[in-house]
Amino acid sequence: xxxxxxxxxxxxxxxxxxxxxxxxxxxxxxxxVIVSSALVVGWLLNSFCREAAGSGIPQxxxxxxxDFGFIPWRVAWVKFVAAILSIGGGSSLGREGPSVxxxxxxxxxxxxxxxxxxxxxxxxxxxxxxxxxxxAFNTPLAAVTFVLExxxxxxxxxxxxxxxxxxxxGAFVVxxxxxxxxxxxxxxxxxxxxxxxxRVPIVAGLAALTGILxxxxxxxxxxxxxxxxxxxxxxxxxxxxxALLTWALGVTVFHCTGRxxxxxxxxxxxxxxxxxxxxxQVAGVLLFTKLAATILCYGFGGCGGIFSPTLxxxxxxxxx
Numbered sequence: 001x002x003x004x005x006x007x008x009x010x011x012x013x014x015x016x017x018x019x020x021x022x023x024x025x026x027x028x029x030x031x032x033v034i035v036s037s038a039l040v041v042g043w044l045l046n047s048f049c050r051e052a053a054g055s056g057i058p059q060x061x062x063x064x065x066x067d068f069g070f071i072p073w074r075v076a077w078v079k080f081v082a083a084i085l086s087i088g089g090g091s092s093l094g095r096e097g098p099s100v101x102x103x104x105x106x107x108x109x110x111x112x113x114x115x116x117x118x119x120x121x122x123x124x125x126x127x128x129x130x131x132x133x134x135x136a137f138n139t140p141l142a143a144v145t146f147v148l149e150x151x152x153x154x155x156x157x158x159x160x161x162x163x164x165x166x167x168x169x170g171a172f173v174v175x176x177x178x179x180x181x182x183x184x185x186x187x188x189x190x191x192x193x194x195x196x197x198x199r200v201p202i203v204a205g206l207a208a209l210t211g212i213l214x215x216x217x218x219x220x221x222x223x224x225x226x227x228x229x230x231x232x233x234x235x236x237x238x239x240x241x242x243a244l245l246t247w248a249l250g251v252t253v254f255h256c257t258g259r260x261x262x263x264x265x266x267x268x269x270x271x272x273x274x275x276x277x278x279x280x281q282v283a284g285v286l287l288f289t290k291l292a293a294t295i296l297c298y299g300f301g302g303c304g305g306i307f308s309p310t311l312x313x314x315x316x317x318x319x320x
Contacts, residue, residue: 001135001174003080003102007095010088011264019260026254030090031247034263037089038243041082041303042236049078054298055097055305060104060129061151069108069121076105082303090250090263091243092293093304095136103132104151107166123162126152130163131170138180140171187275207314214291214313218306221299235301242300246293253289261286262293266312273319283319290316 018029045053052059052075063071083098107128108121116124126147134143144167148155152163233241250262259282261269269286272278278286294309 001177003084003099004095004136005178006080006084007088007265010084011090014088015090015260015263019254023255027251030251030263031244034090034243034247035240037085038091038240038302039237041086041089041091042239042301044078044082045239045301045303046236049074051075052079052082052101053301053303055094055307056101057097057150057305060101060125063108064104064122064125064151068119069111069123069125070118071105071108071121071125073105073109076102076109079105079303086239086297086303087264089243090246091239091297091302091304092246092250092262092264092266092290092309093297093302094265094306094308094310095304096133096307097305098303099132099136100129100146100151103135103170104129107131123159126159127162127166130167131173134167134170135174138171138174140167143167143170185271185275203318206320207317210287210291210313210317211310214295214306214310218295218299221295222301224299238300239297239302242296242298242302245296249289249293253285257282257285259286261312262289265308266290267308270312270315273315278316278319280320283316287313287316287320 014033015030018026018033021029049072051072056079059075060071063069079098079102083093083095083102087093087095087098104125105128108125110128111121111124112118129151130143130147132143133146134140137143144160144164147163147167148157148160152159157163246262250260253262254260259269260266266286269278273283290309290312294306294313297304298306
């Protein structure tokens with residue numbers, strides 16, 4: 001929950017107020033914010049903990065199975081700071097993966113502080129991940145199924161009870177501290193015409209193709225960073241390269257449409273699309289630019305996940 005609030009606070013105190021300034025001020029200010037935050041992120045990841053890069057879910061899964069759930073404490077603090085700077089600082093990345101890795105690391109270390117040996121931390125890591133995901137998105141049931149399917153990989157696991165309890169408690173903490181805050185608020189549903197149902201397969205196919213394209217291009221870029229001329233770029237500087245290219249895309253879209261969706265989570269523009277306040281032409285522009293920005297930020301080793309950008313992309317595909 002603190003991670004979520006940190007991302008929101010940083011973004012709303014940098015990009016949002018800058019968007020109301022004259023264009024030259026916005027260009028200079030946004031460039032300074034996104035590049036400086038990415039440089040600090042690259043320094044943190046390469047100086048203290050490379051395991052905190054990316055979304056963090058593959059790293060958590062590896063620790064769960066290979067190290068019995070033991071995760072070093074440095075992963076938590078590096079992920080917390082680096083992901084807030086990366087996402088809140090404007091890089092096109094998501095907060096679901098960092099929430100899972102961050103909370104799972106805290107759960108693993110809490111288990112150790114309470115006397116559990118390194119060989120018995122799987123429940124702590126899984127329960128922490130479920131509580132963190134439930135708190136981040138206010139979705140306890142989704143957190144349970146995600147952890148059991150993606151991390152534990154067994155829906156009948158004996159860890160089910162602890163994961164379920166932790167997920168519900170995580171949602172209760174959010175309700176107690178900041179109240180009911182759904183990620184998205186939709187307008188009342190109305191009866192749909194048969195033409196809408198005819199178009200659903202087309203929208204689903206376009207969204208699926210977008211997801212496949214995103215996955216393949218991201219993996220290709222990450223592979224190029226390890227094998228091609230891109231290896232000449234220092235590892236600590238690569239997040240800044242992705243951030244700089246994202247800035248170029250984002251300011252172009254902002255100048256043409258007035259939309260900030262390329263930067264950060266993009267939830268304001270996503271909400272606009274879900275409530276029919278986003279023109280299909282603008283949705284098409286955001287679809288391609290957000291796709292490119294997320295590929296660049298993730299492929300160049302930024303600190304953040306891909307679930308939130310994927311939501312954004314598929315929603316724009318549907319609006320388009």
